[in-house]
Amino acid sequence: MTALLVTPEELARELDGDRRPVVLDVRWRLDAPDGRAAYEDGHIPSALYVSLDDDLAAHGLPTDGRHPLPDADVFADTVRGWGIDDGDTVVVYDDWMSYGAARAWWMLRDAGIDARVLDGGLAAWRAAGLSLESGPGQVPARGTATLRPGQLPQLSMDDAAAQPGRGLLLDVRAPERYRGEVEPMDPRAGHIPGALNAPTADSIGPDGRLRGAAELRETFAGLVEARGADPSQPIGVYCGSGVSASHAALALTVAGFTPALYAGSWSQWSNHPDRPLATS
Template identity: 65%
Template sequence: MGAELITPAELSRSLRSERPPVVLDIRWRLDAPDGRDAYRAGHIPGAVYVSLDDELAGHGGPTAGRHPLPDPADFEAAARGWGLNDGDAVVVYDDWQSFGAARAWWMLTDAGVADVRLLEGGLAAWRSAGLPLEAGAFEPRRGTVTLHPGHLPQLTIDEAAALPARGALLDVRAGERYRGETEPIDPQAGHIPGALHLPTTESLDADGRFLPGDALRARVEALGVDGPVGVYCGSGVSAAHAVFALQRAGLDPALYVGSWSQWSNHPDRPVATGAQP
Protein backbone atom coordinates (compact mmCIF):
# COMPACT_ATOMS: atom_id res chain seq x y z
CA MET A 1 0.00 0.00 0.00
CA GLY A 2 2.96 2.34 0.36
CA ALA A 3 3.36 5.10 2.91
CA GLU A 4 -0.13 5.19 4.40
CA LEU A 5 -1.40 6.93 7.53
CA ILE A 6 -4.36 6.09 9.74
CA THR A 7 -6.07 8.64 11.98
CA PRO A 8 -6.84 7.93 15.64
CA ALA A 9 -10.57 7.87 14.84
CA GLU A 10 -10.04 5.37 12.02
CA LEU A 11 -7.89 3.16 14.22
CA SER A 12 -10.45 3.29 17.03
CA ARG A 13 -13.15 2.08 14.63
CA SER A 14 -10.94 -0.63 13.13
CA LEU A 15 -10.16 -2.02 16.59
CA ARG A 16 -13.86 -2.82 16.91
CA SER A 17 -14.01 -4.58 13.53
CA GLU A 18 -14.27 -8.32 12.93
CA ARG A 19 -10.56 -8.57 12.12
CA PRO A 20 -8.77 -5.68 13.84
CA PRO A 21 -5.22 -4.75 12.89
CA VAL A 22 -2.19 -5.80 14.88
CA VAL A 23 -1.11 -2.64 16.72
CA LEU A 24 2.57 -2.21 17.58
CA ASP A 25 3.93 0.27 20.12
CA ILE A 26 7.53 1.16 19.31
CA ARG A 27 8.33 3.42 22.25
CA TRP A 28 11.98 4.40 21.67
CA ARG A 29 14.12 7.53 22.01
CA LEU A 30 17.84 8.15 21.78
CA ASP A 31 17.86 9.15 25.46
CA ALA A 32 15.44 6.37 26.49
CA PRO A 33 15.83 3.39 24.15
CA ASP A 34 13.87 1.02 26.40
CA GLY A 35 10.24 2.11 26.33
CA ARG A 36 8.75 -0.80 28.27
CA ASP A 37 7.92 1.22 31.38
CA ALA A 38 6.24 3.97 29.35
CA TYR A 39 4.30 1.31 27.43
CA ARG A 40 3.11 -0.40 30.60
CA ALA A 41 2.01 2.92 32.05
CA GLY A 42 -0.42 3.43 29.17
CA HIS A 43 -0.77 2.24 25.58
CA ILE A 44 -3.43 1.88 22.91
CA PRO A 45 -5.68 -1.04 23.92
CA GLY A 46 -4.36 -4.30 22.49
CA ALA A 47 -1.05 -2.82 21.36
CA VAL A 48 2.05 -5.00 21.63
CA TYR A 49 5.34 -3.48 22.75
CA VAL A 50 8.20 -3.79 20.27
CA SER A 51 11.81 -3.18 21.31
CA LEU A 52 13.60 -1.32 18.54
CA ASP A 53 17.07 -2.18 19.84
CA ASP A 54 16.28 -5.85 20.44
CA GLU A 55 13.76 -6.75 17.72
CA LEU A 56 14.20 -4.18 14.94
CA ALA A 57 18.00 -4.21 14.90
CA GLY A 58 20.85 -6.66 14.85
CA HIS A 59 24.01 -6.50 16.94
CA GLY A 60 27.08 -6.37 14.76
CA GLY A 61 30.40 -4.64 15.31
CA PRO A 62 30.85 -0.84 15.03
CA THR A 63 31.67 -1.07 11.32
CA ALA A 64 28.12 -2.36 10.71
CA GLY A 65 26.52 0.74 12.28
CA ARG A 66 24.48 1.16 15.44
CA HIS A 67 21.23 -0.35 14.11
CA PRO A 68 21.99 -2.93 11.42
CA LEU A 69 19.06 -5.02 10.27
CA PRO A 70 18.48 -8.22 12.26
CA ASP A 71 18.86 -11.67 10.81
CA PRO A 72 15.68 -12.36 8.77
CA ALA A 73 14.87 -15.47 10.82
CA ASP A 74 15.15 -13.47 14.05
CA PHE A 75 12.88 -10.77 12.67
CA GLU A 76 10.28 -13.31 11.57
CA ALA A 77 10.36 -14.93 15.02
CA ALA A 78 9.87 -11.52 16.65
CA ALA A 79 6.93 -10.70 14.37
CA ARG A 80 5.29 -14.01 15.23
CA GLY A 81 5.72 -13.10 18.88
CA TRP A 82 3.74 -9.91 18.21
CA GLY A 83 0.85 -12.11 17.07
CA LEU A 84 1.29 -11.35 13.37
CA ASN A 85 -0.22 -13.71 10.80
CA ASP A 86 -0.15 -13.64 7.00
CA GLY A 87 -2.75 -11.21 5.70
CA ASP A 88 -2.97 -9.14 8.89
CA ALA A 89 -3.11 -5.37 8.70
CA VAL A 90 -0.62 -3.60 10.99
CA VAL A 91 -0.66 -0.18 12.64
CA VAL A 92 2.54 1.19 14.16
CA TYR A 93 2.98 4.16 16.49
CA ASP A 94 5.29 5.73 19.06
CA ASP A 95 5.53 8.88 21.16
CA TRP A 96 8.54 10.53 19.44
CA GLN A 97 7.64 11.99 16.04
CA SER A 98 7.07 8.52 14.51
CA PHE A 99 10.79 7.67 14.29
CA GLY A 100 10.54 4.23 15.89
CA ALA A 101 7.23 3.58 14.15
CA ALA A 102 8.77 4.39 10.77
CA ARG A 103 11.55 1.87 11.38
CA ALA A 104 8.93 -0.82 12.02
CA TRP A 105 6.92 0.34 8.97
CA TRP A 106 9.99 0.12 6.73
CA MET A 107 11.05 -3.32 7.95
CA LEU A 108 7.58 -4.87 7.73
CA THR A 109 6.95 -3.34 4.31
CA ASP A 110 10.35 -4.51 3.11
CA ALA A 111 9.48 -7.99 4.40
CA GLY A 112 6.33 -8.14 2.27
CA VAL A 113 3.57 -7.16 4.73
CA ALA A 114 1.09 -5.46 2.42
CA ASP A 115 -0.87 -3.24 4.82
CA VAL A 116 1.27 -1.34 7.32
CA ARG A 117 0.13 2.12 8.44
CA LEU A 118 1.54 4.78 10.72
CA LEU A 119 -0.76 6.35 13.28
CA GLU A 120 -1.07 9.98 12.24
CA GLY A 121 0.32 12.17 15.01
CA GLY A 122 1.35 9.16 17.09
CA LEU A 123 0.32 8.54 20.68
CA ALA A 124 -0.10 12.28 21.32
CA ALA A 125 -2.86 12.45 18.70
CA TRP A 126 -4.59 9.41 20.21
CA ARG A 127 -4.56 11.09 23.61
CA SER A 128 -5.71 14.43 22.17
CA ALA A 129 -8.69 12.66 20.61
CA GLY A 130 -9.76 11.55 24.10
CA LEU A 131 -9.35 7.87 23.27
CA PRO A 132 -8.63 5.34 26.02
CA LEU A 133 -5.30 3.93 27.12
CA GLU A 134 -4.65 0.53 28.65
CA ALA A 135 -2.07 -0.18 31.36
CA GLY A 136 0.03 -3.29 31.79
CA ALA A 137 1.27 -5.51 28.96
CA PHE A 138 -0.82 -7.16 26.24
CA GLU A 139 0.27 -10.73 25.46
CA PRO A 140 -0.98 -11.85 22.03
CA ARG A 141 -1.39 -15.38 20.79
CA ARG A 142 1.72 -16.28 18.80
CA GLY A 143 1.33 -15.77 15.06
CA THR A 144 2.54 -17.70 12.03
CA VAL A 145 3.51 -14.93 9.59
CA THR A 146 6.12 -15.62 6.92
CA LEU A 147 8.38 -12.70 6.05
CA HIS A 148 10.49 -12.22 2.92
CA PRO A 149 12.78 -9.15 3.24
CA GLY A 150 13.99 -7.41 0.10
CA HIS A 151 10.95 -5.55 -1.25
CA LEU A 152 12.34 -2.03 -0.69
CA PRO A 153 15.55 -0.57 -2.17
CA GLN A 154 18.65 -0.36 -0.01
CA LEU A 155 22.17 1.02 -0.39
CA THR A 156 25.42 -0.57 0.70
CA ILE A 157 28.22 1.68 1.93
CA ASP A 158 29.84 1.61 -1.54
CA GLU A 159 26.54 2.36 -3.28
CA ALA A 160 25.96 5.31 -0.93
CA ALA A 161 29.42 6.65 -1.75
CA ALA A 162 28.75 6.44 -5.49
CA LEU A 163 25.20 7.77 -5.54
CA PRO A 164 25.91 11.56 -5.57
CA ALA A 165 27.60 11.17 -8.97
CA ARG A 166 24.42 9.88 -10.60
CA GLY A 167 21.57 10.97 -8.33
CA ALA A 168 20.95 12.41 -4.88
CA LEU A 169 22.08 11.15 -1.48
CA LEU A 170 20.12 12.90 1.26
CA ASP A 171 21.43 13.34 4.81
CA VAL A 172 18.36 13.76 7.03
CA ARG A 173 20.08 14.50 10.37
CA ALA A 174 20.03 17.85 12.19
CA GLY A 175 21.94 20.66 10.53
CA GLU A 176 24.71 20.90 13.11
CA ARG A 177 25.53 17.22 12.66
CA TYR A 178 25.47 17.46 8.86
CA ARG A 179 27.80 20.47 8.95
CA GLY A 180 30.14 18.72 11.36
CA GLU A 181 29.77 21.28 14.13
CA THR A 182 28.97 18.57 16.66
CA GLU A 183 28.71 14.80 16.78
CA PRO A 184 27.28 13.49 20.06
CA ILE A 185 27.25 9.79 19.20
CA ASP A 186 29.44 8.66 16.31
CA PRO A 187 33.25 8.70 15.93
CA GLN A 188 33.55 11.51 13.37
CA ALA A 189 31.62 14.72 12.65
CA GLY A 190 30.48 15.69 9.18
CA HIS A 191 28.67 14.09 6.26
CA ILE A 192 29.23 11.81 3.27
CA PRO A 193 30.83 13.84 0.47
CA GLY A 194 28.22 14.90 -2.07
CA ALA A 195 25.26 14.38 0.26
CA LEU A 196 22.53 17.02 0.28
CA HIS A 197 20.87 18.09 3.52
CA LEU A 198 17.13 17.50 4.03
CA PRO A 199 16.31 17.16 7.76
CA THR A 200 13.49 14.69 8.23
CA THR A 201 12.06 16.58 11.24
CA GLU A 202 10.94 19.25 8.76
CA SER A 203 8.62 16.69 7.15
CA LEU A 204 6.29 17.13 10.15
CA ASP A 205 4.06 19.95 11.29
CA ALA A 206 4.00 21.39 14.82
CA ASP A 207 1.68 18.56 15.95
CA GLY A 208 3.95 15.80 14.69
CA ARG A 209 1.84 15.03 11.61
CA PHE A 210 3.37 14.48 8.19
CA LEU A 211 3.02 17.37 5.76
CA PRO A 212 0.87 16.81 2.66
CA GLY A 213 2.55 15.04 -0.22
CA ASP A 214 2.80 18.14 -2.39
CA ALA A 215 4.54 20.08 0.40
CA LEU A 216 6.97 17.21 0.90
CA ARG A 217 7.64 17.10 -2.84
CA ALA A 218 8.36 20.83 -2.89
CA ARG A 219 11.05 20.38 -0.22
CA VAL A 220 12.83 17.85 -2.39
CA GLU A 221 12.47 19.83 -5.60
CA ALA A 222 13.96 22.88 -3.90
CA LEU A 223 17.23 20.94 -3.64
CA GLY A 224 17.29 20.30 -7.38
CA VAL A 225 17.15 16.54 -6.86
CA ASP A 226 17.44 14.57 -10.08
CA GLY A 227 17.88 10.86 -10.68
CA PRO A 228 17.77 8.06 -8.10
CA VAL A 229 17.50 9.08 -4.45
CA GLY A 230 19.01 7.53 -1.33
CA VAL A 231 18.73 8.57 2.31
CA TYR A 232 20.80 8.15 5.45
CA CYS A 233 20.82 9.46 9.02
CA GLY A 234 22.79 8.56 12.13
CA SER A 235 21.91 4.88 12.44
CA GLY A 236 19.17 4.13 9.90
CA VAL A 237 16.16 4.92 12.09
CA SER A 238 15.22 8.48 11.14
CA ALA A 239 16.23 7.64 7.57
CA ALA A 240 13.31 5.17 7.50
CA HIS A 241 11.15 8.13 8.59
CA ALA A 242 12.51 10.04 5.58
CA VAL A 243 11.70 7.12 3.26
CA PHE A 244 8.11 7.24 4.50
CA ALA A 245 7.91 11.00 3.86
CA LEU A 246 9.56 10.76 0.44
CA GLN A 247 7.23 7.96 -0.64
CA ARG A 248 4.35 10.27 0.25
CA ALA A 249 6.03 12.82 -2.02
CA GLY A 250 5.89 10.34 -4.89
CA LEU A 251 9.52 9.17 -4.76
CA ASP A 252 10.99 5.71 -4.19
CA PRO A 253 14.16 6.33 -2.17
CA ALA A 254 16.70 3.71 -1.17
CA LEU A 255 17.68 3.42 2.49
CA TYR A 256 21.33 3.31 3.51
CA VAL A 257 20.78 1.25 6.65
CA GLY A 258 24.31 1.59 8.01
CA SER A 259 24.11 5.38 7.71
CA TRP A 260 26.62 7.72 9.34
CA SER A 261 27.26 5.34 12.26
CA GLN A 262 28.71 2.85 9.78
CA TRP A 263 30.46 5.37 7.53
CA SER A 264 32.19 7.18 10.40
CA ASN A 265 33.52 3.90 11.79
CA HIS A 266 35.50 3.32 8.58
CA PRO A 267 38.58 5.59 8.84
CA ASP A 268 39.31 5.12 5.13
CA ARG A 269 36.04 6.83 4.14
CA PRO A 270 36.26 10.57 3.36
CA VAL A 271 34.28 13.08 5.47
CA ALA A 272 32.94 16.46 4.37
CA THR A 273 32.09 19.34 6.70
CA GLY A 274 30.31 22.65 6.28
CA ALA A 275 26.98 23.52 4.68
CA GLN A 276 27.90 22.43 1.15
CA PRO A 277 27.71 18.86 -0.18
Protein backbone atom coordinates in the same frame (compact mmCIF):
# COMPACT_ATOMS: atom_id res chain seq x y z
CA MET B 1 -6.88 3.74 6.53
CA THR B 2 -4.70 4.95 3.69
CA ALA B 3 -1.93 2.84 2.22
CA LEU B 4 0.67 4.44 4.51
CA LEU B 5 -0.89 6.41 7.35
CA VAL B 6 -3.86 6.02 9.67
CA THR B 7 -5.55 8.67 11.81
CA PRO B 8 -6.44 8.01 15.45
CA GLU B 9 -10.14 7.98 14.59
CA GLU B 10 -9.61 5.47 11.79
CA LEU B 11 -7.56 3.21 14.04
CA ALA B 12 -10.19 3.37 16.79
CA ARG B 13 -12.87 2.27 14.30
CA GLU B 14 -10.66 -0.56 13.04
CA LEU B 15 -10.04 -1.77 16.59
CA ASP B 16 -13.81 -1.96 17.10
CA GLY B 17 -14.27 -3.92 13.87
CA ASP B 18 -14.30 -7.59 13.04
CA ARG B 19 -10.76 -7.73 11.63
CA ARG B 20 -8.61 -5.78 14.03
CA PRO B 21 -5.13 -4.68 13.04
CA VAL B 22 -2.09 -5.72 15.04
CA VAL B 23 -0.89 -2.61 16.87
CA LEU B 24 2.77 -2.19 17.81
CA ASP B 25 4.07 0.39 20.29
CA VAL B 26 7.66 1.25 19.34
CA ARG B 27 8.45 3.59 22.22
CA TRP B 28 12.07 4.73 21.64
CA ARG B 29 14.08 7.92 21.68
CA LEU B 30 17.77 8.77 21.80
CA ASP B 31 17.66 9.79 25.46
CA ALA B 32 15.36 6.91 26.47
CA PRO B 33 15.91 3.91 24.20
CA ASP B 34 14.04 1.51 26.50
CA GLY B 35 10.38 2.47 26.31
CA ARG B 36 8.95 -0.44 28.29
CA ALA B 37 8.12 1.61 31.40
CA ALA B 38 6.41 4.32 29.34
CA TYR B 39 4.44 1.65 27.50
CA GLU B 40 3.25 0.07 30.74
CA ASP B 41 2.18 3.49 32.05
CA GLY B 42 -0.23 3.84 29.16
CA HIS B 43 -0.61 2.49 25.63
CA ILE B 44 -3.26 2.06 22.95
CA PRO B 45 -5.53 -0.87 23.85
CA SER B 46 -4.25 -4.21 22.49
CA ALA B 47 -0.90 -2.70 21.48
CA LEU B 48 2.22 -4.84 21.92
CA TYR B 49 5.49 -3.32 23.09
CA VAL B 50 8.37 -3.49 20.60
CA SER B 51 11.96 -2.83 21.66
CA LEU B 52 13.71 -1.07 18.81
CA ASP B 53 17.16 -1.99 20.07
CA ASP B 54 16.28 -5.67 20.57
CA ASP B 55 13.57 -6.40 17.99
CA LEU B 56 14.39 -4.02 15.13
CA ALA B 57 18.19 -4.11 15.17
CA ALA B 58 21.05 -6.54 15.36
CA HIS B 59 24.02 -6.20 17.70
CA GLY B 60 27.18 -6.29 15.65
CA LEU B 61 30.54 -4.56 15.51
CA PRO B 62 30.91 -0.77 15.48
CA THR B 63 31.78 -1.08 11.80
CA ASP B 64 28.23 -2.38 11.22
CA GLY B 65 26.66 0.77 12.70
CA ARG B 66 24.58 1.29 15.83
CA HIS B 67 21.35 -0.23 14.52
CA PRO B 68 22.16 -2.70 11.75
CA LEU B 69 19.21 -4.58 10.32
CA PRO B 70 18.70 -8.01 11.89
CA ASP B 71 19.07 -11.22 9.94
CA ALA B 72 15.94 -11.94 7.90
CA ASP B 73 15.23 -15.24 9.66
CA VAL B 74 15.60 -13.63 13.09
CA PHE B 75 13.22 -10.83 12.14
CA ALA B 76 10.70 -13.30 10.73
CA ASP B 77 10.71 -15.16 14.05
CA THR B 78 10.17 -11.85 15.87
CA VAL B 79 7.26 -10.88 13.62
CA ARG B 80 5.51 -14.20 14.21
CA GLY B 81 6.06 -13.68 17.94
CA TRP B 82 3.93 -10.54 17.63
CA GLY B 83 1.05 -12.76 16.51
CA ILE B 84 1.06 -11.57 12.91
CA ASP B 85 -0.52 -13.83 10.29
CA ASP B 86 -0.61 -13.57 6.51
CA GLY B 87 -3.13 -10.93 5.48
CA ASP B 88 -2.94 -8.97 8.73
CA THR B 89 -2.60 -5.20 8.75
CA VAL B 90 -0.14 -3.78 11.25
CA VAL B 91 -0.30 -0.27 12.71
CA VAL B 92 2.83 1.12 14.38
CA TYR B 93 3.22 4.18 16.59
CA ASP B 94 5.50 5.82 19.12
CA ASP B 95 5.62 9.04 21.14
CA TRP B 96 8.63 10.76 19.53
CA MET B 97 8.08 12.12 16.01
CA SER B 98 7.26 8.62 14.66
CA TYR B 99 10.96 7.81 14.24
CA GLY B 100 10.80 4.41 15.95
CA ALA B 101 7.45 3.67 14.33
CA ALA B 102 8.88 4.46 10.90
CA ARG B 103 11.75 2.02 11.49
CA ALA B 104 9.21 -0.74 12.20
CA TRP B 105 7.09 0.39 9.23
CA TRP B 106 10.06 0.21 6.85
CA MET B 107 11.20 -3.21 8.04
CA LEU B 108 7.70 -4.69 7.87
CA ARG B 109 7.06 -3.21 4.42
CA ASP B 110 10.41 -4.48 3.22
CA ALA B 111 9.33 -7.94 4.38
CA GLY B 112 6.03 -7.74 2.50
CA ILE B 113 3.81 -7.00 5.53
CA ASP B 114 0.99 -4.44 5.20
CA ALA B 115 2.11 -1.83 7.74
CA ARG B 116 0.80 1.68 8.42
CA VAL B 117 1.97 4.47 10.73
CA LEU B 118 -0.36 6.17 13.20
CA ASP B 119 -0.03 9.77 12.02
CA GLY B 120 0.97 11.94 14.96
CA GLY B 121 1.63 8.95 17.19
CA LEU B 122 0.46 8.62 20.76
CA ALA B 123 0.06 12.39 21.16
CA ALA B 124 -2.52 12.44 18.36
CA TRP B 125 -4.37 9.50 19.94
CA ARG B 126 -4.52 11.34 23.27
CA ALA B 127 -5.55 14.61 21.57
CA ALA B 128 -8.48 12.77 19.97
CA GLY B 129 -9.71 11.88 23.48
CA LEU B 130 -9.20 8.16 22.97
CA SER B 131 -8.54 5.81 25.86
CA LEU B 132 -5.33 4.10 26.94
CA GLU B 133 -4.69 0.96 28.92
CA SER B 134 -1.84 0.26 31.31
CA GLY B 135 0.11 -2.78 32.32
CA PRO B 136 2.47 -5.23 30.63
CA GLY B 137 0.11 -6.13 27.77
CA GLN B 138 -0.98 -9.54 26.54
CA VAL B 139 1.23 -12.22 25.03
CA PRO B 140 -0.37 -13.06 21.66
CA ALA B 141 -0.70 -16.49 20.10
CA ARG B 142 2.21 -17.08 17.76
CA GLY B 143 1.52 -15.97 14.20
CA THR B 144 2.24 -17.67 10.90
CA ALA B 145 3.16 -14.72 8.66
CA THR B 146 5.25 -15.42 5.58
CA LEU B 147 7.92 -12.75 5.16
CA ARG B 148 9.42 -11.84 1.80
CA PRO B 149 12.39 -9.59 2.57
CA GLY B 150 13.87 -7.30 -0.05
CA GLN B 151 10.71 -5.49 -1.18
CA LEU B 152 12.22 -2.00 -0.70
CA PRO B 153 15.43 -0.48 -2.12
CA GLN B 154 18.48 -0.37 0.12
CA LEU B 155 21.98 1.08 -0.15
CA SER B 156 25.14 -0.58 1.04
CA MET B 157 28.05 1.58 2.18
CA ASP B 158 29.56 1.40 -1.32
CA ASP B 159 26.18 2.24 -2.84
CA ALA B 160 25.91 5.29 -0.57
CA ALA B 161 29.35 6.45 -1.68
CA ALA B 162 28.32 6.21 -5.34
CA GLN B 163 24.79 7.60 -4.88
CA PRO B 164 25.62 11.33 -5.28
CA GLY B 165 27.11 10.59 -8.69
CA ARG B 166 23.97 8.95 -10.01
CA GLY B 167 21.13 10.52 -8.03
CA LEU B 168 20.33 12.29 -4.81
CA LEU B 169 21.66 11.32 -1.36
CA LEU B 170 20.00 13.00 1.61
CA ASP B 171 21.50 13.27 5.08
CA VAL B 172 18.42 13.73 7.26
CA ARG B 173 20.17 14.54 10.56
CA ALA B 174 20.13 17.96 12.21
CA PRO B 175 22.12 20.60 10.29
CA GLU B 176 24.83 20.97 12.95
CA ARG B 177 25.61 17.25 12.78
CA TYR B 178 25.59 17.32 8.98
CA ARG B 179 28.05 20.23 9.00
CA GLY B 180 30.28 18.40 11.47
CA GLU B 181 30.01 21.09 14.15
CA VAL B 182 28.89 18.55 16.77
CA GLU B 183 28.84 14.77 16.91
CA PRO B 184 27.37 13.37 20.13
CA MET B 185 27.10 9.74 19.06
CA ASP B 186 29.65 8.66 16.48
CA PRO B 187 33.47 8.65 16.24
CA ARG B 188 33.84 11.21 13.43
CA ALA B 189 31.89 14.35 12.60
CA GLY B 190 30.68 15.37 9.16
CA HIS B 191 28.73 13.82 6.31
CA ILE B 192 29.13 11.60 3.27
CA PRO B 193 30.66 13.66 0.45
CA GLY B 194 28.01 14.78 -2.03
CA ALA B 195 25.08 14.36 0.36
CA LEU B 196 22.58 17.18 0.83
CA ASN B 197 21.09 18.01 4.21
CA ALA B 198 17.32 17.62 4.50
CA PRO B 199 16.42 17.18 8.19
CA THR B 200 13.53 14.77 8.45
CA ALA B 201 12.18 16.75 11.41
CA ASP B 202 11.17 19.39 8.83
CA SER B 203 8.71 16.88 7.35
CA ILE B 204 6.65 17.06 10.55
CA GLY B 205 4.05 19.80 10.91
CA PRO B 206 3.38 21.86 14.04
CA ASP B 207 0.61 19.41 14.98
CA GLY B 208 3.11 16.56 15.16
CA ARG B 209 1.73 14.90 12.04
CA LEU B 210 3.46 14.35 8.72
CA ARG B 211 3.09 17.29 6.35
CA GLY B 212 0.78 16.78 3.40
CA ALA B 213 1.83 14.85 0.32
CA ALA B 214 1.78 17.90 -1.96
CA GLU B 215 3.93 19.97 0.40
CA LEU B 216 6.41 17.12 0.85
CA ARG B 217 6.59 16.51 -2.88
CA GLU B 218 7.35 20.16 -3.57
CA THR B 219 10.16 20.10 -1.02
CA PHE B 220 11.80 16.92 -2.30
CA ALA B 221 11.31 17.87 -5.95
CA GLY B 222 13.12 21.12 -5.22
CA LEU B 223 16.10 19.18 -3.86
CA VAL B 224 16.18 16.92 -6.90
CA GLU B 225 16.07 19.95 -9.19
CA ALA B 226 18.70 21.86 -7.21
CA ARG B 227 21.14 18.97 -7.47
CA GLY B 228 20.24 18.22 -11.10
CA ALA B 229 19.58 14.61 -10.13
CA ASP B 230 17.71 12.12 -12.29
CA PRO B 231 14.13 12.22 -10.92
CA SER B 232 13.56 8.62 -12.02
CA GLN B 233 16.29 7.36 -9.68
CA PRO B 234 15.57 6.35 -6.06
CA ILE B 235 16.54 8.99 -3.51
CA GLY B 236 19.08 7.68 -1.03
CA VAL B 237 18.55 8.54 2.64
CA TYR B 238 20.68 8.10 5.73
CA CYS B 239 20.87 9.48 9.27
CA GLY B 240 22.88 8.55 12.35
CA SER B 241 21.94 4.88 12.62
CA GLY B 242 19.09 4.17 10.21
CA VAL B 243 16.16 5.14 12.47
CA SER B 244 15.22 8.70 11.50
CA ALA B 245 16.22 7.84 7.92
CA SER B 246 13.30 5.41 7.96
CA HIS B 247 11.07 8.38 8.78
CA ALA B 248 12.52 10.21 5.77
CA ALA B 249 11.76 7.13 3.69
CA LEU B 250 8.15 7.30 4.89
CA ALA B 251 7.89 11.01 4.00
CA LEU B 252 9.41 10.40 0.56
CA THR B 253 7.01 7.53 -0.09
CA VAL B 254 4.02 9.64 0.95
CA ALA B 255 5.32 12.31 -1.46
CA GLY B 256 5.39 9.82 -4.32
CA PHE B 257 9.14 9.21 -4.53
CA THR B 258 11.08 5.96 -4.24
CA PRO B 259 13.55 6.11 -1.33
CA ALA B 260 16.54 3.82 -0.87
CA LEU B 261 17.58 3.40 2.76
CA TYR B 262 21.21 3.28 3.82
CA ALA B 263 20.57 1.48 7.10
CA GLY B 264 24.18 1.59 8.29
CA SER B 265 24.10 5.38 8.00
CA TRP B 266 26.68 7.68 9.55
CA SER B 267 27.31 5.36 12.50
CA GLN B 268 28.68 2.78 10.09
CA TRP B 269 30.42 5.19 7.71
CA SER B 270 32.20 7.08 10.50
CA ASN B 271 33.59 3.83 11.95
CA HIS B 272 35.51 3.20 8.73
CA PRO B 273 38.53 5.54 8.80
CA ASP B 274 39.20 4.91 5.12
CA ARG B 275 35.89 6.52 4.16
CA PRO B 276 36.13 10.24 3.32
CA LEU B 277 33.97 12.84 4.99
CA ALA B 278 32.87 16.39 4.30
CA THR B 279 32.19 19.19 6.77
CA SER B 280 31.10 22.10 4.59
